[in-house]
Amino acid sequence: MKDQDRNKAIMFADIVGSSALYVELGNKAAKAFIADTLKTMSDIVERNDGKVIKTIGDEIMVAFNLPDNACEAAIAIGLELRKINIFVRTGISYGNVIIDNNDAFGDTVNNAAHLAKLAQARQIVVTNEALVSLSPWLAQLCEPFDKIFLKGSTEQTTIHRVTWDKYEGQVLDATLVGSHLDTGHGGLGTxxxxxxxxxxxxxxxxxxxxxxxxxxxxxxxxxxxxxxxxxxxxxxxxxxxxxxxxxxxxxxxxxxxxxxxxxxxxxxxxxxxxxxxxxxxxxxxxxxxxxxxx
The missing domain is CATH 2.60.200.20 (Tumour Suppressor Smad4)
Incomplete structure (x- = not known):
């Protein structure tokens, strides 16, 4: 089934250090462990109204209707997997996507994949298009990460990191986040x-x-x-x-x-x-x- 001209939030989430698991655990055990981890990630995605488009090795590609759902799922994945000392790197983009035969195509997909490769362990990196569409409480968690050329663009654009990892031990909830963040400190120069x-x-x-x-x-x-x-x-x-x-x-x-x-x-x-x-x-x-x- 083909779904054109529809804005979607696309997320790529990649398990960091999966190759080392095969050395540490052996092929059979590592494969099973990664499969279980991907299942955990997929369950969190579904609870946040996302759809897993496909699994690529140790990475999942997901579509959401809204960037909020994508960011909330990415944060939830990070919070859950850190309990077992497993980390992911995540890229999120928002824009026009073509869904065709249970796959997704377009610059939005390519950009999300590119951001996931730029991200480091535990980092969630989003495009500016995703940032400006976020609810205020999530946007407050974002800070500039880098300035890059995205595919198809002749101008550099700023990409942003969701700084969820700064608030470990605190509940990341829409009603609480505002009280955890300062909006300015002053006196440090402009x-x-x-x-x-x-x-x-x-x-x-x-x-x-x-x-x-x-x-x-x-x-x-x-x-x-x-x-x-x-x-x-x-x-x-x-x-x-x-x-x-x-x-x-x-x-x-x-x-x-x-x-x-x-x-x-x-x-x-x-x-x-x-x-x-x-x-x-x-x-x-x-x-x-x-x-x-x-």
Whole structure:
């Protein structure tokens, strides 16, 4: 049956580290474990009014009528699977989809699949089209994640992460989320200046994220060092403060003006005053150090 010109929220959810399970458990046990995990994910999808279109190895592709249902299902999956120390990476897109012979086609599908590949363990990444269609309580959980080219687009677009994992131990419920979130902190400046090798980049509070890394296809600020990841870290303004978020393998070292040193790896932290950031090593060469000032 063919269903054209219908907006759908498409979600791809991929089990992280499934290959290691085959080594750890053996082929038969790992296959059964993954099948059980996919069944758990599918049950949660159905409870949130979604339809599993197909299973691709250790990944499910799902269609929902609304982005709210997709995000709520993704959060519920994350909350349930962390009980058994299993994590997923999830991409969600919203737009026109063609459903034909129990399969889905179109840029919306391709974009969701692409976002799932960009996401890291425990991350839920959504397109801007999905974000603007979310209910306020879910939209409040979203923060800028990256700026990328989506398929068929000649302009970069900002994608967003649903920060459900920041509130572990708290009930993620529409009636409670608002009380857990601050909407502003103030006093931390509205402009971030980044200087590297004599080049200065300025980030304002309404600007999209500024990405640093080794690969010019991902990064606005390129640092050619083997210890730097292709998309190493990003800077953005979030709820009254400028934040640096590390996406890398080797992490980032932040040296502040008061001589404090902070190491982050695949996590975010607010920036204050001024300091130096070294990517992938305790102290980068002088021409590869990022000097920041707010």
């Amino acid at each position: 402009q971030l200046t980044l200087t590297i090798n004599g080049q200065t980049h300025t980030l304002h509070k309404n600007d999209p994220p500024l990405v640093c890394g080794r690969d010019p296809n991902y990064a606005s600020i390129c640092i050619a060092n083997e210890k730097t990841s292709r998309r190493h870290c990003s800077f953005y303004y979030h709820r009254g403060k400028f934040v640096v978020e590390d996406h890398s393998t080797n992490g980032s070292y932040i040296h502040t003006s008061d001589s404090t040193q902070l190491y982050i790896r695949r996590e975010a932290t607010p920036l204050t005053n001024e300091g130096i950031i070294s990517l992938g090593q305790v102290k980068s060469p002088p021409n590869q150090q990022i000097h920041f000032k707010i």
